[in-house]
Amino acid sequence: MRRNGDKASRRRFLKYTAGVAVAATVVATGYGVYELIKRADGPEPSSQPTDERPTPPGQYYVDDFPVYDITPNRPGFDPAAWRFRVWGAVENEVEWSWDEVIQLPTVEVVTDFHCVTRWSKKALVWEGIPTQRIVEFADPDPDVVQVMAHCAEGYTTNIPLEYMSMEDSLLALSFNGEPLTPEHGAPLRLLVPQLYAYKSAKYLQGLEFQTEWEPGYWENKGYHLIGDPWKEQRLSHDPGSPI
Numbered sequence: 143m144r145r146n147g148d149k150a151s152r153r154r155f156l157k158y159t160a161g162v163a164v165a166a167t168v169v170a171t172g173y174g175v176y177e178l179i180k181r182a183d184g185p186e187p188s189s190q191p192t193d194e195r196p197t198p199p200g201q202y203y204v205d206d207f208p209v210y211d212i213t214p215n216r217p218g219f220d221p222a223a224w225r226f227r228v229w230g231a232v233e234n235e236v237e238w239s240w241d242e243v244i245q246l247p248t249v250e251v252v253t254d255f256h257c258v259t260r261w262s263k264k265a266l267v268w269e270g271i272p273t274q275r276i277v278e279f280a281d282p283d284p285d286v287v288q289v290m291a292h293c294a295e296g297y298t299t300n301i302p303l304e305y306m307s308m309e310d311s312l313l314a315l316s317f318n319g320e321p322l323t324p325e326h327g328a329p330l331r332l333l334v335p336q337l338y339a340y341k342s343a344k345y346l347q348g349l350e351f352q353t354e355w356e357p358g359y360w361e362n363k364g365y366h367l368i369g370d371p372w373k374e375q376r377l378s379h380d381p382g383s384p385i
């Protein structure tokens with residue numbers, strides 16, 4: 143594991159995405175990050191249009207978009223102080239400012255959203271940075287099993303590594319064509335559409351790569367460690383939990 147400052151991790155990200163050496167001046171502007179990552183062969187989102195997607199067992203669709211928070215005290219956002227960090231059992235740790243994150247190339251994903259309390263939303267349109275790219279850049283140690291998402295108000299949730307590498311999992315910046323609203327997780331949230339929505343961490347600040355299974359906030363209170371809606375993994379005693 144290497145620990146490096148902002149500039150060093152950005153420089154390595156550039157090298158990874160482009161496979162070419164980059165002049166320091168380009169790196170410093172941040173614009174180079176955008177250009178170079180676009181040149182890497184990025185993933186296409188895999189989520190199907192809603193009409194082609196079946197409904198997971200036990201879910202029903204709602205018209206409004208409920209807001210679920212563990213605390214009424216929604217965290218604020220100071221773009222100058224905000225940082226996104228990646229650390230843990232990885233070769234390349236990351237620390238990016240808001241200005242850097244918003245220059246990363248994004249993809250659009252149209253997908254359904256399934257809360258473990260049984261409400262679902264159809265055909266939400268999200269735009270964000272594929273988490274697959276973050277995983278590839280971070281270069282996890284071979285024994286990594288999960289990533290713990292850390293949020294501004296203290297919420298945590300654990301995501302199996304394989305779901306972080308799915309092509310429709312995002313660091314989402316926008317929802318239905320607009321920047322994320324505070325109640326839906328501004329400025330940045332995780333979107334893991336193949337798992338129940340408690341895995342889609344709002345107010346995301348960090349991703350910690352871990353070699354042991356460890357529950358996050360809701361998983362600690364008895365929700366499933368994986369949470370696959372197609373297998374109806376709602377509670378920890380439902381089949382398929384790794385521990």
Ligand SMILES: Nc1nc2c(c(=O)[nH]1)N[C@H]1C(S)=C(S)[C@@H](COP(=O)(O)O)O[C@H]1N2
Pocket residue numbers: 207208209210211212213257258293294295297325326327339340341342343344345346
């Ligand atoms: N930081 C944070 N992320 C969170 C939560 C939370 O309380 N805090 N709730 C989770 C739960 S249980 C659900 S169902 C979804 C709801 O997302 P929404 O409020 O945007 O509908 O966010 C998830 N992400």
Ligand SMILES: [Mo]
Pocket residue numbers: 210257258259339340
């Ligand atoms: Mo939820």
